[in-house]
Amino acid sequence: MSELVYFCGTMDCGKSTLALQIEHNRSARGLRGMIFTRDDRAGSGVLSSRLGLFTKAVEAADGFDFYAHLVAHLSGGGRADYVIADEAQFFTPDQVDQLARVVDDLEIDVFAFGITTDFRTRLFPGSQRLVELADRIEVLQVEALCWCGARATHNARTVGGRMVVEGAQVVVGDVNQAEHEVGYEVLCRRHHTRRMTAAAARAAALSPDVLPVE
């Protein structure tokens, strides 16, 4: 039975790496995958991991129809034994419905990867639809850590080095950016709620929040 699996976690927890590993393991056994992404930091039509690995992918912009693309590919004699879809938080709910249809009507496994919530702790529409439709939700096992040592569960956005809670939902970017750039930092819920990034914690070094990690 084919499945729609949603692999999720914070930024920088290894989702793209896992996507590339799944692709590697399956293609090494002669299976053929169809790889999609949207707005990867490395550019259009690339699925990249911070470990330095990357592969070509089909860019799934707004209006792209996953189901129609797969049907056209198969009708033209192409093969697709599984689908990998990275940065799935950026997909529209309709596109996630199309991925579910790929599973149900074409009987192809779909492995989707994405962050669940944005910098305001709100669900991305694509992630919400994946949570609603997935056969299985897998939270990544390699924990990203907050500066305090707790498991990071939330994504913070920083502008000019300060955490912000207002702005456009989508701003492509990375962790560990220079202070003047828009950047991201993963935090535990407590420090996200208190808007305490690593830099803010350093600045408030006398706060009990910055007791050393045990």
Ligand SMILES: Nc1ncnc2c1ncn2[C@@H]1O[C@H](COP(=O)(O)OP(=O)(O)O)[C@@H](O)[C@H]1O
């Ligand atoms: N220099 C490094 N050495 C070892 N592991 C690294 C290094 N840089 C990044 N990583 C690993 O890569 C992970 C990020 O992987 P990536 O697939 O790009 O994340 P995601 O897609 O979830 O944002 C980090 O959590 C870390 O485990």
Ligand SMILES: Cc1cn([C@H]2C[C@H](O)[C@@H](COP(=O)(O)O)O2)c(=O)[nH]c1=O
């Ligand atoms: C929290 C948050 C993130 N983004 C962007 C930033 C990155 O380009 C991607 C996440 O990529 P990763 O491979 O999981 O690190 O999402 C955003 O646009 N809005 C946000 O609120």
